[in-house]
Structures are given as C-alpha cells and as structure tokens.
Amino acid sequence: MKTYFKRWGALLVSFWLPLCQAYDAVSPPFEAEPLIVNGDAVPKGKYKFMVAIQNLKLGGSAPYANHWCGGSLIKNRYVVTAAHCMYDDEGALEPSDLTVIAGMTVYGRNQGQARNVAAITVNPKYDSSTKEYDVAVLELDAPVNNLPKVKLPEAGDDDPGTEAVVAGWGSITQYVQNQPPLSKSPVYPEEMREVTLSIQTNGDCSAAYGADFYPEVALCAYAPSRDSCQADSGGPLFKKIGNRWTLVGIVSWGAGCAAPGIPGIYTRVTNAEVQAFIQEVIGQ
Ligand code: ARG
Numbered sequence: 001m002k003t004y005f006k007r008w009g010a011l012l013v014s015f016w017l018p019l020c021q022a023y024d025a026v027s028p029p030f031e032a033e034p035l036i037v038n039g040d041a042v043p044k045g046k047y048k049f050m051v052a053i054q055n056l057k058l059g060g061s062a063p064y065a066n067h068w069c070g071g072s073l074i075k076n077r078y079v080v081t082a083a084h085c086m087y088d089d090e091g092a093l094e095p096s097d098l099t100v101i102a103g104m105t106v107y108g109r110n111q112g113q114a115r116n117v118a119a120i121t122v123n124p125k126y127d128s129s130t131k132e133y134d135v136a137v138l139e140l141d142a143p144v145n146n147l148p149k150v151k152l153p154e155a156g157d158d159d160p161g162t163e164a165v166v167a168g169w170g171s172i173t174q175y176v177q178n179q180p181p182l183s184k185s186p187v188y189p190e191e192m193r194e195v196t197l198s199i200q201t202n203g204d205c206s207a208a209y210g211a212d213f214y215p216e217v218a219l220c221a222y223a224p225s226r227d228s229c230q231a232d233s234g235g236p237l238f239k240k241i242g243n244r245w246t247l248v249g250i251v252s253w254g255a256g257c258a259a260p261g262i263p264g265i266y267t268r269v270t271n272a273e274v275q276a277f278i279q280e281v282i283g284q
Pocket residue numbers: 019020021022024170227228229230231232233234251252253254255256257258263264265
C-alpha cells in the first residue's frame with residue numbers, strides 16, 4: 001500500500017488531497033456510484049453530536065469547500081477527532097487554520113454553531129506512518145449550546161459482530177486500490193450521510209490488512225459496498241447504548257472505499273490509552 005502510494009501519490013494527490021492526507025488516499029476510484037459510500041442522507045438534526053471540521057487553508061468560498069474532517073462533541077467545549085486530520089502536506093495545522101461547525105446536518109443552510117479552535121492536542125503516541133493512536137482533541141474557543149455529546153465506550157461495546165453507524169460529509173465515490181482507470185475523482189455531498197456497518201473480528205481485519213492492522217489500537221468495520229471514505233476521517237463510528245450515543249471508533253483509514261471485502265479502519269476508543277488521553281485533555 002505504501003509502495004503504491006509512492007508510485008501514484010504525486011499524480012493522485014491532486015484528486016484526493018487535500019481532504020485526506022493519509023496514505024490510503026492513493027488509488028484511482030474503480031467505479032462511481034452515489035453510494036459516506038452507499039449511505040443514506042441523515043435527516044436534519046439526527047446526529048447533533050457530529051461536528052464538521054473545516055480547514056481554512058483550503059481557501060474555498062463555497063460553504064462546503066473547506067470541509068476537512070468529521071469529529072464528535074464530547075463536552076460542550078471539546079471535540080474528539082483523528083490525529084491525522086491535524087496535518088496537511090505542509091505539516092501540523094494550527095488552531096487558527098480550523099473552524100468547527102457543530103449541530104449541522106446540511107452545509108450551506110446556515111445550520112449549526114460555528115466555533116474557532118483554541119487548542120489542538122494530538123495524542124503523543126500517534127504514529128503518522130502506521131496510524132496507531134489516531135486520535136486528537138480540539139478545544140473550542142467557546143462552548144456549544146444545547147447539543148448532545150458522545151459518551152466514551154466500555155469494554156465489550158466494540159464486540160465483533162455488533163453493528164455501528166458511521167456518519168460524515170465524506171466522499172460518496174467507491175474506489176478500489178490498484179484498479180485502473182485513473183479517471184474518477186471523489187465526490188463530496190453537502191448533506192451528512194450515514195451507513196451501518198458490522199464490527200469485524202481482529203482476524204478478519206488482519207486478513208484484509210496483514211501487519212498494517214494493529215488490533216490493540218484499531219478496529220475494522222464492514223458491510224458489502226458500504227464504507228466511510230475520504231473526508232469522513234475523524235468522524236464517529238458509534239452506537240446507541242442505553243440512551244447515549246457511544247463512540248466506539250474514529251474514522252482513520254482504509255484501502256480504497258467500499259472495495260469488495262475490504263473493511264475500513266477506525267481508532268479503537270475502548271483502548272485504555274486512547275481513552276485516558278481523551279479524558280486527560282477534557283479534564284475528567
Ligand atoms: N483517511 C481518510 C480521511 O482522512 C478516511 C478514509 C476512510 N477510508 C475507508 N475506506 N473507510 O478522510
């Protein structure tokens with residue numbers, strides 16, 4: 001995968017970056033369907049704990065143009081996202097590069113509450129080459145008003161065979177790595193979309209990714225022809241447990257999007273160090 005990136009990276013970077021700088025953002029789409037990939041539009045106000053993270057360095061003027069990553073409100077002033085979302089090809093982003101829109105469903109409709117970012121804390125154990133510990137916490141400059149928050153998971157909440165939802169404003173274009181033609185670009189929706197996936201066994205994740213899958217700090221989730229994709233990163237893989245939205249994963253990376261038999265990879269939020277990191281930053 002990484003070797004492939006070196007070969008095709010320069011050519012394809014203009015298609016898939018800057019919305020996703022991860023090394024998975026490498027290969028040509030294989031087939032495009034309005035297929036998050038093959039998901040459904042989220043009804044307005046359904047997942048108000050979701051946030052959109054915009055990168056002002058993209059310099060776009062249309063509302064969607066600066067969309068960068070997803071995230072989850074964990075407290076009125078704090079957002080959990082992916083560590084890899086805090087870097088672009090020039091290096092680490094600054095708080096002033098980012099805007100967070102909380103409680104929005106559709107871009108460009110004056111929905112939600114916009115906040116500036118006061119501080120970015122990337123997990124010190126994040127490894128940009130392996131994507132281990134792909135978690136960061138944003139502190140907002142002011143608390144959001146009246147929005148639901150996600151809860152951290154407990155052991156067992158990410159058991160294989162259970163279902164979880166992933167939502168975001170990421171690309172809806174299916175693509176398969178290493179499959180020509182080189183012609184398809186990602187397609188980004190203005191409305192939040194969601195898919196329901198099944199959490200896989202570590203054995204299944206390793207079968208797809210070999211040594212690139214780190215079971216302690218990552219999980220993988222799959223449903224045929226459904227997946228998260230570029231610019232969904234940082235967003236939640238979640239379940240409703242009791243009456244609380246529970247954050248079991250953070251969109252991290254994958255080989256292609258909705259490629260047959262290939263799950264997406266999520267930061268494992270039940271991991272004790274991931275959770276201790278979040279709790280320390282948010283102060284509880
Ligand atoms: N790294 C991508 C991003 O930054 C997310 C890719 C998720 N891929 C997948 N097949 N589930 O937006």
